[in-house]
Structures are given as C-alpha cells and as structure tokens.
Amino acid sequence: MGLENELEGMPVLATRLDEVINWGRKYALWPMPYGTACCAIEFMGVVSSRFDVSRFGAELVRFSPRQADLLLVMGTITQKMAPVLKQIYDQMPDPKWVVSMGACASSGGFYDNYSVVQGIDELVPVDVYVAGCPPRPENVIGAIVKIQEKISNESIRNWR
Amino acid sequence: MTERAIMERVQARFGAEILSCYEFRGQCAITIRPAQLRPVLEWLRDEPGINTDWLMDVGGVDYLGFSPADGSGDDDREWRYEVVYQVYSMKLNHRFRVKVAVAEPDLVVPSVWDLWGIANWMEREVWDLYGIRFEGHPNLRRILCHDEFVGHALRKDYPINKRQKLTSPSENILCEKVEWA
Numbered sequence: 001m002g003l004e005n006e007l008e009g010m011p012v013l014a015t016r017l018d019e020v021i022n023w024g025r026k027y028a029l030w031p032m033p034y035g036t037a038c039c040a041i042e043f044m045g046v047v048s049s050r051f052d053v054s055r056f057g058a059e060l061v062r063f064s065p066r067q068a069d070l071l072l073v074m075g076t077i078t079q080k081m082a083p084v085l086k087q088i089y090d091q092m093p094d095p096k097w098v099v100s101m102g103a104c105a106s107s108g109g110f111y112d113n114y115s116v117v118q119g120i121d122e123l124v125p126v127d128v129y130v131a132g133c134p135p136r137p138e139n140v141i142g143a144i145v146k147i148q149e150k151i152s153n154e155s156i157r158n159w160r
Numbered sequence: 161m162t163e164r165a166i167m168e169r170v171q172a173r174f175g176a177e178i179l180s181c182y183e184f185r186g187q188c189a190i191t192i193r194p195a196q197l198r199p200v201l202e203w204l205r206d207e208p209g210i211n212t213d214w215l216m217d218v219g220g221v222d223y224l225g226f227s228p229a230d231g232s233g234d235d236d237r238e239w240r241y242e243v244v245y246q247v248y249s250m251k252l253n254h255r256f257r258v259k260v261a262v263a264e265p266d267l268v269v270p271s272v273w274d275l276w277g278i279a280n281w282m283e284r285e286v287w288d289l290y291g292i293r294f295e296g297h298p299n300l301r302r303i304l305c306h307d308e309f310v311g312h313a314l315r316k317d318y319p320i321n322k323r324q325k326l327t328s329p330s331e332n333i334l335c336e337k338v339e340w341a
Contacts, residue, residue, distance in 0.1 A: 079326050080306040114313040114323055115305065 008141040018155050025069070025095065026148040027057035034069030034088060037075030039102040042134040051137040058144050065091040068097045070147065071124070072140075077117045089124040097150070100126045103133040163188035166210055166256050172316060173207075174200055186294055189257035191242070194269045198259050204247055212247035212256060214274070218282035219244045220290035224316035239263040241292055245272075259292060262292055271297040289314040 003014050022044070033043060044110040046053050053059050062068040063090045065070035077085055100120050106129045108118035120126060127150060167181055167188040177200075179191040192200055204212045221242045241262040248255040255295040259286055260269055273279040283294040284303040291312035294300055302309065306326040 079309075079324060080304075083326055113320075114318070118323075137286055 004074060012045045016100075021156055022151050023054050024156060026151040028060075029056075029058040029097075029144065029147065030060050030062050030071040031066045031070040031072050032059055032062055032065050032088065032092065033072050033074065034085060034123040035072075035074040036081065037072035037102075037104060038109060039134040040104070042137060043072065043074050043101070043140065046140045051141060053141060053144065054142060056148070057082050065089070066093065068092055068098045070144075071096065071098045072101060073098065073105045073124075074101040074134075075118050076109065076111055077116060077120055078115050079125075080115070082123055085120065086123050098124055099128045099129045099130060099140075099147065099148050100133055101143070103131070106131070109133060161209065161252060161254050162186070163236060163254065163256060166204075166254065167262050168254075169207070169210065170200070170204070173203060187257065189244075189259055191259040191261055194260055194262065194318055197245075197258070198270050198275070200258060201245060201247070202275055204258070205275060210249065210254075210256075211251055212249045212254075215276035215279055215282070216246040216248045216255070217244075218246075218286055220286040220292055220313065220314065222290060222316045235290065237261065237332060241290060243269050243286060244304060245294060267292045269293070270295050273295070276286065288312070330331045 007014060012144045031124060033040065035041075045051055047059060047061060065071075069092065071089055071092060073085065083142065089096075093102065098120075100106045104111060105120050106117070106126075108116050112118070130139050130143045132139055162185060164183060165271060167183070167190065170190060171178060171181065174192075174196065177192060177196045179193065181188065181190050181319060190200075201215075204210055221244060222240065223242065224240055239261040240245055241264075243260045243262060245258040245260070246255065248260070262269060269292060271279065271283055273283065273294075273296075279295070280299065281303060283297055284300060285295075285302055286292050287294060288302040288304050306324075308326050309324050311322075
C-alpha cells in the first residue's frame with residue numbers, strides 16, 4: 001500500500017523527519033558550561049565517572065559556544081558579567097537550549113544585592129530551572145532528561 | 161612582639177599625632193589623620209623589630225547612622241568614613257591595625273601603593289565601593305562594579321535594592337588593554 005511496501009526487502013527504514021532529527025539531537029547534546037560558582041564544581045561530578053552524563057549522550061563539553069547547543073548556566077551571574085552571558089548565548093547556533101542550574105542562576109539566590117542579576121531569565125530564555133544550592137548531580141541529569149523530552153516534542157518547522 | 165608592645169612603640173614615636181588607640185582581646189589599633197598615614201605605615205614597615213612587610217588588607221568603613229554604644233573606641237568620632245589598614249610581619253609573625261579618619265567633604269587619603277604594590281588593587285576597591293579617593297594612585301578606576309555603575313555601593317545611604325544594569329560588555333572585560341601601573 002504505502003511506501004513501506006515499495007521498500008520491502010531493501011535496507012531502508014521509513015520514518016518522519018522530525019522523529020529522526022529529534023532522536024539525533026536529544027542524544028547528542030553538546031553542553032557549553034558557563035560555570036561561575038560552586039554549581040560548576042558540582043557539574044564536575046555530573047560529567048565524571050560516578051554520575052557519568054555520557055549515559056545520556058551529553059558528555060561532549062565544548063568550551064566554544066559556536067560548537068554547543070546546550071547552555072548550562074551554573075552559578076552567580078553578576079551585572080558586570082550579564083552582557084557576556086548574553087553574548088555567549090547569541091553566539092550559539094540554533095537550535096539551542098538553556099538550563100539554569102541552582103538558586104543563583106535561577107533567582108539570584110541569597111545575593112539580593114546591587115551586583116547580582118536576579119535570575120538569568122532577565123537575559124536569556126531558560127528551558128529548565130534546577131533547584132538547589134547547589135543541586136545534586138542527579139538533578140542536573142534530570143534537567144538534561146527534561147530537555148530531551150522537550151526536544152522530542154519539537155518540530156524542525158518551528159526553528160528559524 | 162605583642163600588639164600592645166607595637167602600639168606602645170608607635171605611641172612613643174608618633175604620640176601627639178595619634179587621635180586614639182584601643183585594645184580589644186589583644187588586638188590593637190590606632191586612629192590617625194590622613195596626613196600621618198604615610199609616615200606611620202612607612203615607619204611600621206621599616207622600623208627594626210616591627211617590620212610589617214606585608215599589607216594584608218585595606219578596607220573602608222562607613223559610620224553613617226552608627227550607634228556609639230558598641231564601645232569600639234572612637235565613640236565620639238566626627239568623621240563619617242574610615243580606611244583600615246591591616247599590616248603583618250611575615251618575619252616576626254605579628255600584626256597591627258591602622259585606621260585613618262576620613263571626613264567629608266574631601267574624602268581623600270594618600271595612596272601607599274609605592275610602599276606595598278598590592279595596595280594598588282585594594283585602594284581601587286575602596287574607591288569603587290566607598291568613593292574615597294587615593295591621592296597619588298596611578299590608576300584609580302573601578303575594580304569590582306562595572307563601568308556604567310553610578311555611586312558607591314557599600315555606602316550606607318546607597319539604596320539596598322538599587323541595581324544598575326550594564327548595557328554592553330565593557331571593553332576592559334572582553335579585550336582588555338592592560339596597563340599594569
């Protein structure tokens with residue numbers, strides 16, 4: 001009847017474009033670690049052997065935003081650093097996702113003062129917020145799984 | 161040497177120029193006018209037996225609205241600010257504290273960056289957060305707050321909720337042309 005019948009016996013698999021592209025994207029997230037405080041120390045545990053984020057396909061940490069599609073903001077963002085974070089985000093190619101890790105990145109934390117941005121959503125769009133001060137490595141892996149679920153429901157038609 | 165012994169020698173040398181002295185649990189401090197700062201610190205650094213070769217910290221204090229009931233020495237101070245110098249002798253393992261009374265409207269203290277190079281950045285920090293100028297400093301600009309920041313954040317009359325956004329990365333963050341003065 002359909003395309004599958006025509007392809008019977010051939011080494012070909014038919015699927016939807018969204019399915020196969022999202023499948024590739026969600027298991028090959030390349031994180032850009034924007035670590036400014038103790039949350040970044042916790043992230044070392046996330047990528048190391050005990051928790052091992054490579055089980056979720058997000059172990060290829062890039063230190064150039066041009067090569068990354070997952071921005072992990074881990075730590076206190078000061079007003080002085082705010083334009084730099086914005087610039088890093090702008091330098092990342094689409095499609096891209098943002099995780100705000102910990103109390104400081106999400107809300108300023110207890111730094112309710114003259115120098116700290118009260119949540120990075122003032123600067124960049126955030127996909128997942130992770131609670132904790134700092135969060136456990138499992139929470140960060142949980143955030144990556146959330147991002148994967150989000151990617152599964154996206155369509156290539158909606159990206160620029 | 162105990163801090164009291166250091167204080168007694170400082171008093172013997174600079175007696176009349178010292179505004180006040182106090183001792184609290186073995187820690188001693190003197191308060192002086194800005195004009196005496198350089199002679200006193202230079203003497204502390206070079207005097208045999210004292211030799212405070214390390215300037216550990218320079219800090220500012222704003223006493224606006226300060227209640228004089230805590231018994232910290234200068235209960236009747238007529239000045240609003242103080243700059244506090246912590247010095248230490250690595251050879252002899254003793255420390256001492258020198259406070260400088262800074263009265264409005266001038267807010268000027270002589271720089272000591274030629275006595276200890278580290279004073280360069282510490283004085284910039286005090287300037288940034290308290291607005292106290294250091295005369296003779298080679299590069300007195302903000303060190304912590306960003307370049308578009310207006311005012312001095314640790315003054316007691318700085319509004320506690322006032323935040324100031326930086327509109328663009330300042331040149332000296334992304335591509336600093338460093339002049340190590």
